[in-house]
Amino acid sequence: MPSNQHIVEEALERISAGYVFPEKTAAIEAAVRDRLAAGAFEGLDGPALCETVTAHLQEVCPDKHLRLLWTHEPRSLEPADDDGGQAAFLALLRAEGQGIRRVERLEGNVGLIELRRVASAVEGACAIGSAMRLVAHSSALVLDLRACLGGSPEGAAMWCSYFFRDDQVHLNDIYDRCTETTRQFWTTAHLPAPRYVDRPVYVLTSEVTFSAGEDVAYTLQAHGRAVVVGATTRGGAHPTTRHAVTEHIMVTVPTARTINTVTGTNWEGVGVVPDVPVPADQALEEALKNVLRRTEAQPR
Numbered sequence: 001m002p003s004n005q006h007i008v009e010e011a012l013e014r015i016s017a018g019y020v021f022p023e024k025t026a027a028i029e030a031a032v033r034d035r036l037a038a039g040a041f042e043g044l045d046g047p048a049l050c051e052t053v054t055a056h057l058q059e060v061c062p063d064k065h066l067r068l069l070w071t072h073e074p075r076s077l078e079p080a081d082d083d084g085g086q087a088a089f090l091a092l093l094r095a096e097g098q099g100i101r102r103v104e105r106l107e108g109n110v111g112l113i114e115l116r117r118v119a120s121a122v123e124g125a126c127a128i129g130s131a132m133r134l135v136a137h138s139s140a141l142v143l144d145l146r147a148c149l150g151g152s153p154e155g156a157a158m159w160c161s162y163f164f165r166d167d168q169v170h171l172n173d174i175y176d177r178c179t180e181t182t183r184q185f186w187t188t189a190h191l192p193a194p195r196y197v198d199r200p201v202y203v204l205t206s207e208v209t210f211s212a213g214e215d216v217a218y219t220l221q222a223h224g225r226a227v228v229v230g231a232t233t234r235g236g237a238h239p240t241t242r243h244a245v246t247e248h249i250m251v252t253v254p255t256a257r258t259i260n261t262v263t264g265t266n267w268e269g270v271g272v273v274p275d276v277p278v279p280a281d282q283a284l285e286e287a288l289k290n291v292l293r294r295t296e297a298q299p300r
Contacts, residue, residue, distance in 0.1 A: 002246055004041045004049055008032065011053065011068060011251040014243050018253045020177045024061055031060040046070050046248055062269060064236040065211070065254040074247035085242030085250065089151075093119050098127035099151060103134045106142075110291055111135030112284075114144040118151025118212035121158040121188075128155070129192030132162050136193060140200045140291045143216070146230060146280050150211025153185065153239055153258070159216050161188040162196050163225045171219050172266075174239060176256040200294060201226040202287040205272055206280030209233040215258065217272045222262040227290065229276040230283035237268035 002010075012032060016025045035041065035056050041049055050068040057066050075088070093099055099117030106112050113131050118124075135141055143159075157171055167189035175182045203217045203226045214233045220226035238254030245251055258266040278286045 004044060005036060007049065007068075007245050007249060008036055008041060008053060010245050014245075014251050014253050015057075015066070018178060018241060018255045019066070020175075020238055020254050020257050022177065028057060028061050028066075032056055046246075050249060063238060063254055064234055065238045065240045065252055067252050068245070069242070069250045069252060071248055071250060075244040075250065077244055077247060082243060085252075088242075090120065090123060093117060093124065093151070098124040099148075099155075100127055100131050101147075103131045105135070105138065106288070108288070108291065108295070109137075109139040110288065111138030111141040112144060113141070115148045115159075115213065115216075117149055118155040118159065118216065120152040121154035124152070124155050125158065125192055128158060128162075132191075132193040132196065136196070138199070139295075140202070141196060142202045142204060142284065142287050142291075143226070144204045144284065145209050145213045145217055146204050146206035146283060148209050148213030148216075150213055150236070152212055153215060156212045156215040156219070157185040158188055158191075160219050160223075160225075161191060162193070163201055163220060164223075165195065165197050169223065170261045171223070172215075172261055173259045174256050175259065176239075178255055182259075200291065202290065203228045204280075204283040204287060205230040205233050205274055206283070207231050207234060208280075209272070211236045214267050214272050218260065218267045221272065221275065222260050227276060227287075228272060228274040229287045229290070230274050230278060231280045232273050232277070233267065233271040235267055235269045235271035237266035 047070040050070045054067040098119035101114040101116045104112040164187045167187050169187040171185045221228045237258050239256040240252045241255045242250045242252050
């Protein structure tokens with residue numbers, strides 16, 4: 001088993017080589033090395049080491065994607081198997097129904113989709129389409145992201161695509177440090193289910209909502225396509241790559257940043273601020289009240 005010093009050294013090496021803001025890596029490295037020299041990590045077991053190092057990383061650089069993670073399932077340490085965590089992520093999504101927790105038809109012909117994770121646009125396309133097909137004829141839609149822990153930027157763009165008429169909407173851009181390229185994300189031209197347009201959409205958020213879940217909420221809000229109801233989200237906007245440091249410890253390195261085409265920025269550090277702020281456990285009730293008020297206000 002590698003020493004804690006070796007684990008921290010390798011994590012810092014990955015961060016210095018890949019972090020999306022290279023100008024911040026010297027300060028990160030200096031602060032963590034000071035802690036290392038002071039013996040802050042001596043005698044800690046794996047989970048405690050991950051928690052402690054993560055706290056120190058985020059103390060000097062408050063990026064919620066910058067962290068060490070403990071995993072119970074061992075990971076391969078072979079360089080050829082280092083895919084940035086993609087294989088493990090896809091396996092998790094398969095086990096969790098591509099992140100779709102439930103689809104319901106509520107009273108008043110309101111559709112409800114609850115997402116726990118955002119699937120990839122390739123493997124998740126059929127499942128996303130199936131969920132949207134089930135709510136295709138509802139009068140309003142509630143997208144519940146209160147327990148959504150993140151996922152794929154491509155999947156986030158696919159979810160958002162359903163709420164626009166065509167493929168002509170430029171949603172956001174993602175700048176990648178490693179390749180020094182900027183990738184544009186537009187609404188998808190061909191979708192496996194009908195688009196959901198000309199009807200109200202409500203997105204529920206909480207203090208748990210994170211990463212790609214925030215992407216969906218922020219993008220739909222910024223483009224005026226959804227009303228966000230609930231609590232301000234966690235504030236993690238940087239796509240990450242995961243690298244195994246040991247069989248059970250991974251370092252997650254934010255290697256890119258999102259740029260919304262409407263706001264020119266993103267939700268990093270501030271979260272998605274709801275249009276209708278209420279405690280998260282009251283968000284569904286409040287969204288349904290909004291649907292009812294909107295229905296009653298329509299001319300008969």
